Amino acid sequence: MKSDAVAATRQSVVSGLRGFFRGLSDDWNRFWFEPADPILLGLIRLLTGWMLFYNLLTWTLDLEAFFGKDGLQPLETIRRLHESKWLFSFWLWLDDQWMWPVHFTCLTIAALFFLGIATRVTSILAFLITISYSQRVPVANFGFDQILGMLCFYLCLGPSGACMSVDAVLRRWWRRRKGLSEEVTVRRMASARMSMRLIQLHMCAIYFWAGFSKLKGPSWWTGEAMWRVIANYEYQTVDLTWMANVPWLPYLIAHLTIVWEVFFIVLVWNRRLRPLVLFVGLGMHFGIGAFLGMWTFGLIMTFAYLAFSDPDVWRNRIHRLAGRINRSKHEPSDNGTVSRGIVLREPVTESASVCHDDACLSAAECTSEKVSGALYTGKTLARVGIVACEHADRSSLRKYFWAHGFDCQVVASPEDCLGLIARKQIDGVLIHGPGLVLTDVADLASELADVAGVPVLVTLTSRQLDIATRLDLIQRTRWMALPASLHEIRLQLERQLIPEGSHHG
Amino acid sequence: MSGRLKKIGSVTGKVLLSLWLTFHVFSVFVAPAAMPPISPLLLDAWKVALPYNEALFQNHGYHFFAPDPGSSTLISWSIPRPGDVPQTGRFPDPAIRPRLLYHRYFMLAENLWSFDDQTQEEIQRAYAKHFASLHNSSQIALNRVSHAPSSILRIQAGGRLDDPETYESEVLGTFDFSTENSESASLAGRF
Incomplete structure (x- = not known):
């Protein structure tokens, strides 16, 4: 009896521990590897690439003085300084005769990286270029170089060329040429999530130390520190000495800066507080740019903020912008196919496939369901088109609706749904939102x-619904908030499909 | 069998990736810890991550305007002209454009003092040589100028940020490169 109780206790402890560690593992995987839309990485690449190009362009103005063998930082001195360190800089091994050809090659690579051409290669080269320039002139470095190096590293880890790049345009062109759907389904990637997380955590580390290091200095406690920054003649670009007449203002800014920097690491993870935290950060960095003349540093810090943004919101903004441009190009349309920025395309061919994450669902699979079941209209089968991004969702929705007498046509993307509508007689469509771009x-x-x-x-x-409501995206559509059971979804769809007074045949 | 191997490979890959991520985040957070004061424990942790941080150019302190924003540093130079007043200049020069290049020069004056003595000496000499050759001279004198920010009281009393009293100059040395062409460059005289 006693041994049974011990065994049962042991089993419950073991299963509890197993559950705990499984939960931990799931959380870890979700945090680091849950596939994410790479659009923000693309945006960060675009902005960082521009900044890298500008940085190199600025070096062009005084290249020989800074990078020459006998320049302001003599090559031999810097080599000696770095001799026991584990670092890389091709500038440490270059003769002066190669200075200009190498510099122009680097400028070209930076331009390619900015535009997103061969991004997988150019992103790695951009990182190597960034650290090479910085390591060669350590005395001339400042915060801007540190953040530029950090962003370039994470951009070469993740799929920074998947969106907002010439690479993406070429991929689309290639698909069109092959007769596939012109639009490429957004492929969410684990590597995109990982890169974004690394940028987020690195930003937390930066502010954590920036805040705590200030606590070492008495002037940040007395509030004088901010005045000393404002009154630094060599930094200032705008005269702020009027603040001497309202001394409480620089004191207040000093205290707020400390509080904001020290608590950034905690507050930024709170969804409600995040906009406020980032807004304060934007104000601070724009202030550094406008009043201390460090626009490059101020801006590059704010570029990293994009890693904390919602990719859906940014994709919607970019789509809207693209839609506006598209409309202005196509209106008035001669065939009337342009509507709300979407062009009705030809149906996808049988060989076409749409990709989501690592799973590919072929068009043949999409059309393979032929089901006979209960008649809803009394004469014909109710044929339902189901759009769901996740393979698991497609599978369970298809099985469920099939089991309840629907003829299901399942597709993974909105584009393929349009193709399906053009090909088949469809009585109704269920669009399963999670994972799709709003x-x-x-x-x-x-x-x-x-x-x-x-x-x-x-x-x-609920999050999508919140954004959709804010952006007024679903004003004329029947929608349903998740979580909802399959039964509830089916009933709602039936209500829309079956005219008043009809019943199952 | 191949499916099983693939799964094992995928799990192993994920575990290795997770280990790297853990180490990377540790390195990022521990890198700035080396700024004194520091405990022996943190110093040891910093040393573990040092080669990795150096290789990725992430061994930074992120101590922006900390612990106390103080005077800014400039370097002034003076080139003797026979029978005339010396030609003088200072960097960073606010006339330098674009602003990013100005900041590079500003850092040349500001950051130098955080390096070891030998590096400081060699780089001061490089500055001297650069500015001397820019003005076709073989002799130049360098000064380190500290510019203290004016206090609130001074401004309230009608003072300015560039009041001469806020500048303090320290002689770095006089450099003579006239023997440079004969491959025997030397520091002619240092104070």
């Missing part, structure tokens, strides 16, 4: 309702 969802829903006249039900997570 503007794509909104555009597809209105396209289906306005052009094809098909009833549409959209399921959205």
Whole structure:
């Protein structure tokens, strides 16, 4: 009896521990490796690449003075300084005769990186270039170089050329040439999540130490420190000495700076406080740019803030902008296919495939479901198109609706849904929002309702719903908040499909 | 079998990646800890990550305007002209454009003092040589100028940020490069 109780206790402890560690492992995987939209990395690459190019362009003005063998930082001195260190800089091994050709090559690579051409290669080269220049002239370095190096490193780890790049445009062109869907489904990637997390944590480390190091200095406690920064004649670009007449203001700014920097590491992870925390940071860095003349440093710090942003919001903004440009290019359209920035495309071919994460769902698979079941209209099968990004969601929705007598046509992206509508007679569409880009969802829903006249039900997570409501994306669409059971989703869809007074045949 | 191997490979890869991420984040957080005062424990931790941080150019302190923002440093130079007043100049020169280049020169004057004595001496000599050759001279004298920020009281009393009393000059040396062409460059005289 006693041994049974001991065994049961042991088993419950073991299973509890197993559950705890499994939960920990899941959290770890979700934090680091949950596939993410790479659009923000693309945006950060665009801005950082521009800054790298500008930095190199500035070196051009005084290249020989700074990088010459007998320049302001003699090569032999810097070599001796670095001799016991584990660092890389090609400048330490270059003769003066190669200075200009190498510099112009670096400028070209920086331009390619900025534009997102061969980004996988140019991002690695951009990082090596950044650290090479910085290590060669250590006396001339400041915070800007540190942040530039940090961002270039994380950009070469992640898929920084997947979006906002010439590479992406070329991929789209290649698909069009091959007769595939012109739009490439956003491929969420674990490496994008990892890079973004690294940028976020690095920013936390920077502010953590920036704040704590200030606590070592009495002037940050007395509040005088901010005045000393303001009154630094060599830094200032705008005269702020009027603050001497309102001395409480620099004191207050000093105290707020400390509080903000020290607590950034905690507050930025709170979704509600994050906008405020980043807004204060933007103010601080723009202030550094405008009043201390360090625009390069101020701006590059704010570029890193993008890692804390919501990719959906930025993708929507960019889509809207692109849609506006697209509309202004295409209106008035001769065939009437342009609507809300989406161009109705030809149906995808049978060989086409749409990719999501690491799983590929072929078009053949999308059309393979032929189900006979309960008749909803009394005459024909209700044929439902289901759009779901995740393979697991597609699978469970298809099985469930099939089991309840629907003829399911399952696709992974809004583009393929349009192709499906053009090919098949579809009675209604269920758009399962999680993982899809909100503007794509909104555009597809209105396209289906306005052009094809098909009833549409959209399921959205509470976060998506929040954004969609704020951006007024789903004003004319039936939507449903998740979590919801499959039963609830089916009932809602049935209500839209079956006319009043009808019943199951 | 191959599927099983693939799964083992994937799990091993993820574990290795996780270990690297842990070490990387540790390195990032421990890098600035080396700025004194520091405990022996933190110093040891910093040493563990040092080669990695140096290789990735992330061995930084991030002590922006800390612990106390103080005087800024400039370097002034003076070139003797026979029968005339010496030609003088100072860097960073606010006329330097773009502003990023100005900051590079500012850092040349500001950061030098954090390096070891030999490096400081060699780089001062390089500055001297650079500015002497810019003005076609073989002799030049360098001064280190500290510019203290004016206090609130001084400004309230009608003072300015560039009041001469806020500048303090220290002679670095006089450099003579007239023998440089004969491959025997030497520091002619140092004070």
